[in-house]
Amino acid sequence: MSKRTSPPPLRVLVVGGGIGGLCLAQGLRQAGVDVAVFERDASADGRRQGYRLRISPEGERGLRACLPPRLQQLLVATSNERDDSGLAAYDEHLVEQWAPSFEDPRSGSPDKVDAVDRVTLRRILLTGLGDTVRFGRNFQRCGTGADGRVTAYFEDGSTETGDVLVAADGANSRVRAQLRPSDLPEDLGVRTVFSRIPREAALGAGLPEALRDRFSYVIGTDGHHLGLMPMTFRTPPSEAARQWPEAGLVDTGDYYMSVFNVHLADLGLDDAAFFALDGEQLCRLVVDRTSDWHPELRGIFLHAQPEETFAVALRATRPVEPWETGPVVPLGDAAHTMPPSGGVGANTAIRDAEALSSALAAVARGERELAEAVAEYQKAMVEYATEGVELSLRIAEWSIRKAARE
Numbered sequence: 487m488s489k490r491t492s493p494p495p496l497r498v499l500v501v502g503g504g505i506g507g508l509c510l511a512q513g514l515r516q517a518g519v520d521v522a523v524f525e526r527d528a529s530a531d532g533r534r535q536g537y538r539l540r541i542s543p544e545g546e547r548g549l550r551a552c553l554p555p556r557l558q559q560l561l562v563a564t565s566n567e568r569d570d571s572g573l574a575a576y577d578e579h580l581v582e583q584w585a586p587s588f589e590d591p592r593s594g595s596p597d598k599v600d601a602v603d604r605v606t607l608r609r610i611l612l613t614g615l616g617d618t619v620r621f622g623r624n625f626q627r628c629g630t631g632a633d634g635r636v637t638a639y640f641e642d643g644s645t646e647t648g649d650v651l652v653a654a655d656g657a658n659s660r661v662r663a664q665l666r667p668s669d670l671p672e673d674l675g676v677r678t679v680f681s682r683i684p685r686e687a688a689l690g691a692g693l694p695e696a697l698r699d700r701f702s703y704v705i706g707t708d709g710h711h712l713g714l715m716p717m718t719f720r721t722p723p724s725e726a727a728r729q730w731p732e733a734g735l736v737d738t739g740d741y742y743m744s745v746f747n748v749h750l751a752d753l754g755l756d757d758a759a760f761f762a763l764d765g766e767q768l769c770r771l772v773v774d775r776t777s778d779w780h781p782e783l784r785g786i787f788l789h790a791q792p793e794e795t796f797a798v799a800l801r802a803t804r805p806v807e808p809w810e811t812g813p814v815v816p817l818g819d820a821a822h823t824m825p826p827s828g829g830v831g832a833n834t835a836i837r838d839a840e841a842l843s844s845a846l847a848a849v850a851r852g853e854r855e856l857a858e859a860v861a862e863y864q865k866a867m868v869e870y871a872t873e874g875v876e877l878s879l880r881i882a883e884w885s886i887r888k889a890a891r892e
């Protein structure tokens with residue numbers, strides 16, 4: 487295949503300004519590639535997708551590759567400060583069952599990015615992008631012209647044309663719905679209540695010492711399971727906001743993210759009834775369903791913030807497949823949705839962003855053909871994303887297994 491000698495400038499359209507799309511835009515901007523992100527939300531304020539994100543070694547590498555040095559420093563400063571002591575699993579009476587520790591090549595590194603707050607990460611990823619990100623642009627459909635260029639049509643009637651359209655519009659991707667209508671993530675039959683509990687309130691309510699600074703998992707014999715994950719900012723966001731005023735950080739304070747999993751069969755509610763519950767009702771459901779759990783554990787749920795409590799269904803893409811080679815390229819959950827149990831989804835989207843930005847930068851420099859670079863990206867993506875989905879499903883199976891029936 488011949489190389490481009492004097493390439494016309496490459497224009498990349500990214501549909502979706504979530505974790506993967508913004509990380510890609512940062513990487514492309516650093517490489518000098520013309521990129522525009524179209525996000526349906528009206529502003530940068532977060533949506534209900536959880537609070538604390540575990541960052542894997544691959545995720546940290548991808549973030550560092552895509553972000554300029556000043557934002558990497560901010561990422562480290564606002565990451566989770568904690569003792570690297572792995573995970574502990576308990577029964578509902580708080581008797582420790584299992585405490586595996588995981589190998590992490592970053593262990594002991596003073597600037598390891600172990601976990602981040604999702605809203606803070608989104609703010610960091612937006613910093614410096616300016617009008618590269620266009621809010622309030624809801625993608626409707628796309629079409630390819632005779633010249634091979636792709637046009638995106640938005641609900642407000644506007645259009646944008648580019649050489650590549652990256653589908654970074656998440657698990658319910660409209661781009662995927664148009665191009666691959668039968669490619670839908672599978673419902674795993676588990677429903678989850680995500681919530682946030684301020685750290686001070688949890689400690690005040692008597693959260694036992696052993697559960698304070700590590701990822702704890704409680705497996706009830708009643709079919710209900712709960713994960714509790716600490717987020718303690720290395721630098722309080724108010725202080726980081728002073729040092730990095732350009733990032734527009736929001737101070738959330740330290741907290742625990744709680745994740746309450748229940749099988750549909752044990753829930754006793756159909757989806758219409760479950761997803762109609764508001765934050766107060768979901769908090770009450772968790773308190774009711776844990777009524778015979780250890781009192782020191784139950785007490786903290788009374789401090790869960792109803793306005794920060796929401797329900798999700800666990801889903802997974804099986805199998806992960808490459809999309810047809812062309813100007814539309816998938817990235818992140820649009821290509822590979824996975825349950826949050828493994829803490830892998832965002833890391834995989836970031837890994838995609840790192841790989842795709844380097845592939846597209848090579849195309850923009852005239853070093854590679856677009857079709858070849860995209861095919862190679864997809865080949866590698868399918869491999870590591872399949873591993874990510876399988877890992878997430880293994881952890882999901884463990885963490886949501888029906889202990890009472892085993």
Ligand SMILES: Cc1cc2nc3c(=O)[nH]c(=O)nc-3n(C[C@H](O)[C@H](O)[C@H](O)COP(=O)(O)OP(=O)(O)OC[C@H]3O[C@@H](n4cnc5c(N)ncnc54)[C@H](O)[C@@H]3O)c2cc1C
Nearest residue numbers: 502504506526536540625656818819826829830831832833
């Ligand atoms: C509750 C919860 C907790 C999680 N915890 C973790 C964790 O600890 N670690 C981890 O690695 N992963 C975690 N995940 C998974 C992780 O959030 C996703 O894998 C990750 O956000 C995927 O990034 P993305 O960019 O592909 O999609 P998203 O971050 O979902 O971004 C998609 C973006 O596209 C926009 N969009 C959608 N439709 C349109 C449209 N029509 N037009 C324009 N824009 C559109 C959306 O508004 C959104 O901003 C969790 C997920 C959930 C739900």
